[in-house]
Amino acid sequence: MQQSFVYEAQPARVVFGSATSARLPEEVERLGLQRVLVLCTPQQTSLARRIQSLLGERAVAVFSGATMHTPVDVTERALAVVREQKIDGVVAVGGGSTTGLGKAIALRTDLPQIVLPTTYAGSEMTPILGQTENGLKTTQRSPKVLPEVVIYDVDLTLSLPAAGSATSALNAMAHAVEALYAPDTNPIISLMAEKGIRAIVSALPRVIRKTDDPDARYELLMGAWLCACCLGATTMGLHHKLCHTLGGLFDLPHAETHAIVLPYALAYNAAEVPTAMTHLRRAMNTDNPVQALLQLERQCSIPLALRDVGMPHEGVATAVAQVMANPYRNPRALGQRALSELLERAWSGSGID
Template identity: 40%
Template sequence: MNLNFDHVTLGQRVLFGSGRAADSLADEVARLGARRVMVVASRSEARVAQAVTTHIDVAVFHDDVAPHVPIAKAESARAVAVDKAVDLLVCVGGGSTTGLAKAVALATGLPIVAVPTTYAGSEATNVWGLTEAARKTTGVDDRVLPVTVIYDAHLTLSLPVELSVASGLNGMAHCIDSMWAPRTDPINRALAAEGIRALAEGLPAIKGDPQDVSGREQTLYGAYLSAVAFASAGSGLHHKICHVLGGAYNLPHAQTHATVLPYVLAFNAPAAHEAERRIAAAFGTGTAVAGLSSLRATLDAPRALKDYGFDETQIPEAVELILPVVPDSNPRPVTATDLEALLRAAHAGETPVL
């Protein structure tokens, strides 16, 4: 088969090294010539943020962070950045923190240095998201892509196992969705496959020993690959579903992705033979569904949307919101009946059916 594709690689510096975050950040601040640094970190990440920024001068710490980046939080953070004459944003935390920094960068053009403490992957994409009136809007803009990402597995050691599992499976969702997303190509499929392999190796190691730095390094590595693949391939069916659920019903981001993923995989796999084979090979199993199911069983992964506040009565509305944004490139057609069945199964935590 002849190869014919159009691939865009995003320009970003990645510094990966356990125990090196504070030194790496100081080096980057100096390299960028920043004088007025705004550090974005939630209150729960305050101690980590203080440790990471030990070697730099900080103009302002901003901790008004919330999931799904409510527009009011974004506008408040933008005002702080302007008022303090900030010339560099440093975000320390997970997807919500990175998302808020992106919202500031979208409006101001300020560069971002991201220091992730979870496996969300937002730090490696040029995708932004804002929530207003219970509706989440996403977009793509190179201004929000962090110029540098600093990965330090030591910063994830305090992340509880349950959250590590959910966050890592969010990364897995980036990988799997990238196999059939609108702009998928052989390069991001290759990155996604390696991401699946790394996450499938790293997450059980964390489950077995939460202080295992090597397991957390593998998971960070896999999360980065998953995000790079996703940034290139775009949002597939899985992400369209989860963005609606998160924005409209304020469901927790990582747990929602971790819960919905097996149902989307089971729905698409029979119609995506090449992608299914790649996913299965990355898991080292006979089928993609078997590989993900085995991993989820090992990890005691999130199982049901009802456990995270999604009410069965909300399913018809969710179907109406999701159906118009389903990508035309999805491996098989998606009807309202399909979405209702998928959401009802995910709500109850039933075994995914091919």
């Protein structure tokens, strides 16, 4: 059957492989940057200092205050450094928290960005920025937040612990799962999503068994990149709305929240998205993608319930009200009772019948 569609590729230069961090100086020079600010979280300051050393005089400062959900007050502190140091570009080293801060700076200043991911979060491939202020996380899309260059260095992921690798990879997988049934999905997205999910399902158990396996890490990073591209080219639905809401309200860990919610959100929509489920069955080599997801998560020994990552039980009603007040488009209509049941199950980790 013929299908008319629109596919809009996101502009980005990607450098992929092992030891590719060494190419950072030439990428900085190619962009004509002279006064670079290196961004990181407090936990990755030593890595940021190594990157600063690699760039020499061009890296004039390190800002190590990046944190989850991109709080607006953190962005303001980083912008003060940008102004004081006359920064002309940023290098973000780390996961989604650091990438988010670089995007927030770019939104306000239009400064060029180079990202060196150390996780599988995928934010570097999307024109989406989520920011948190006063307990409310909001998202927006703008081409201004897209990094100019992404350097994927498999070596930077080798030290990521097993649990962190699992939750980050499942976060990436959620991008592709939801893209398969987005209202603006298309055959190109479906190809990338199926390939990305298959790579993650294949590589993740190997990484859990042996975290420094370079071949498994390579495949996992490639899969995460493909999944992120899917999110960058489509709109978000219930899964991302729930995770953004929960993260903003309760400051829950980003990747863990995505991993926990994913099978429950998929089960909620499954009956309405038969084509997406066909792609998932092929990608995961299973007749029941929802149960296969739950089984994969059990194998990874990660938190399986929202209560285990800090969500209070009384927060279920608050989260449902906020989702219903400003929903994302979704294949299945949102109902308060059904959403409450979904979140109750995800909160307790009771699984899906």
